[in-house]
Amino acid sequence: MRIALGEIVQETGSFTPSRMGRAAFEAYGLYQGAELLTQLPGVGPPGGFLQVAQMQDETVEVVPLVRAWAGAGAKILDETSDELLEMLLQPLRDAGQLDAVYLSLHGAASSEREDDLEGAILAAVRDVIGPDVPLVCPLDHHANITARMVDCADLLVGHETQPHDPLATGVKAARLLFDWLRTGCRPAIAWRKIPMITPQDQFLTSGGPMKEWFDRARALEQEPGVLDVSPYPMQPWLDVAEGGWAVVVHTEDDAVLADQLAAEMGALAWELRAAFWQSERVEVAEAVRRAYAHEDGLLVLSDTGDSVYGGAPGDSTWILRELLRQAAGQPETDRTMLVPIVDRAAFDVALAAGVGAEITVSLGGKIDQQFNQPVSATGTVVAVSERHQADIEERGSVEVGGVALLQVGPVHIAVLASAGFAICHPVLYQHLGLEIEQARAVVVKTASNFQFFAPWRKELIRVDSPGMTQSDLAAFTWTRTPRPIYPFDVNVTWDAAAAGAS
Numbered sequence: 001m002r003i004a005l006g007e008i009v010q011e012t013g014s015f016t017p018s019r020m021g022r023a024a025f026e027a028y029g030l031y032q033g034a035e036l037l038t039q040l041p042g043v044g045p046p047g048g049f050l051q052v053a054q055m056q057d058e059t060v061e062v063v064p065l066v067r068a069w070a071g072a073g074a075k076i077l078d079e080t081s082d083e084l085l086e087m088l089l090q091p092l093r094d095a096g097q098l099d100a101v102y103l104s105l106h107g108a109a110s111s112e113r114e115d116d117l118e119g120a121i122l123a124a125v126r127d128v129i130g131p132d133v134p135l136v137c138p139l140d141h142h143a144n145i146t147a148r149m150v151d152c153a154d155l156l157v158g159h160e161t162q163p164h165d166p167l168a169t170g171v172k173a174a175r176l177l178f179d180w181l182r183t184g185c186r187p188a189i190a191w192r193k194i195p196m197i198t199p200q201d202q203f204l205t206s207g208g209p210m211k212e213w214f215d216r217a218r219a220l221e222q223e224p225g226v227l228d229v230s231p232y233p234m235q236p237w238l239d240v241a242e243g244g245w246a247v248v249v250h251t252e253d254d255a256v257l258a259d260q261l262a263a264e265m266g267a268l269a270w271e272l273r274a275a276f277w278q279s280e281r282v283e284v285a286e287a288v289r290r291a292y293a294h295e296d297g298l299l300v301l302s303d304t305g306d307s308v309y310g311g312a313p314g315d316s317t318w319i320l321r322e323l324l325r326q327a328a329g330q331p332e333t334d335r336t337m338l339v340p341i342v343d344r345a346a347f348d349v350a351l352a353a354g355v356g357a358e359i360t361v362s363l364g365g366k367i368d369q370q371f372n373q374p375v376s377a378t379g380t381v382v383a384v385s386e387r388h389q390a391d392i393e394e395r396g397s398v399e400v401g402g403v404a405l406l407q408v409g410p411v412h413i414a415v416l417a418s419a420g421f422a423i424c425h426p427v428l429y430q431h432l433g434l435e436i437e438q439a440r441a442v443v444v445k446t447a448s449n450f451q452f453f454a455p456w457r458k459e460l461i462r463v464d465s466p467g468m469t470q471s472d473l474a475a476f477t478w479t480r481t482p483r484p485i486y487p488f489d490v491n492v493t494w495d496a497a498a499a500g501a502s
């Protein structure tokens, strides 16, 4: 049995003004050919596939294509997306007879010219392999499902949890593929596009309406003949032609059942739409006041407007400015406030000055100039790291680029030369010699992925910071999203049963 394996993953923030090139993919390991087989065991959905492939009775020959993973960020440069696509297609053209293609995608990637990058990739792959070869895609559940994706792929399988479960999603999709290859029974697919968009505040699957929606999916999967029910609450900073939530259902071969369940899942999301807009965000100055008053264990300040994992640039100054302003009135303390900021020029200044030097720099507010302004800080450079390679469980080898630690009283500012995975991970501070248990609070540039600080975290505040991933979605200028859509348009009506697969 011969199955081709590939991955092209990026999550685009449409409102982030910069562009992403090849270097962002290289920072996470841009692998080709046999490198995939040595680098990807245990890592992400491809790791899940490799695990299941190994357990088959029949020997599975894995034909490695390309692995390009870049987290989240701005739209991808056309030249980069063209290059990555060719790295995927060339070995596919040369592969000869295949029994299936297993292709890990995010689902919310855009390039400069292509709103629906995954649709374009799947169409190109389908073109090479023809209509009959199974094409299976594990996806991020913040994907934007499009008609072209559903047309071109046979199986679209989303994450079951937020924070995500990439390896488990890979296992799930792989099992469905091998069951299909064993039985010869092509799964049926049905879906609904749901005309709604919501902020990230209720995105965790551990509680609230999101738990209710995802629990319903898991329950339906227990019914006879149902293979997969994947809800897709699209990430909310994607301004694209077919933007909006969706649900995809696969059954063994019962198209009518698949359609009924897609309608039921669509209707449930629609019914809960107001609950998805409930927010617990705290205004910036009040959040920082609470942070300085915090005593027991670590407080996590979620910089919701500057979620790097959602595509924001990581150079928001809203919380930093307030931390510096309120630091003036604080007593001497050995408990630190940890805050990251992306600013290449400031990093260069710190690097040139060296450890022990006192510097005055302008920080942040340079990439996102719409919602942010730079803040000036005078402090001591206490550590500098030009490059560090970190191994993150289930994520693989991750490069931490240049980081300088600038201390201003109790505030320790991690000045990053570029945004990356480490910005929300303890390794950012640990590799500079800081201990997380010494900290009073840490700012994370994410609205959902707090899990890496879980061992220390005692409290969480969702800070209502303006920025490219802010929860106030109405503040963005939407030009591509289809209308009407809830809640931007008043009195939007939608009937999941009548909508049919459109």
Ligand SMILES: [Zn+2]
Binding pocket: 140, 141, 142, 164
């Ligand atoms: Zn996601």
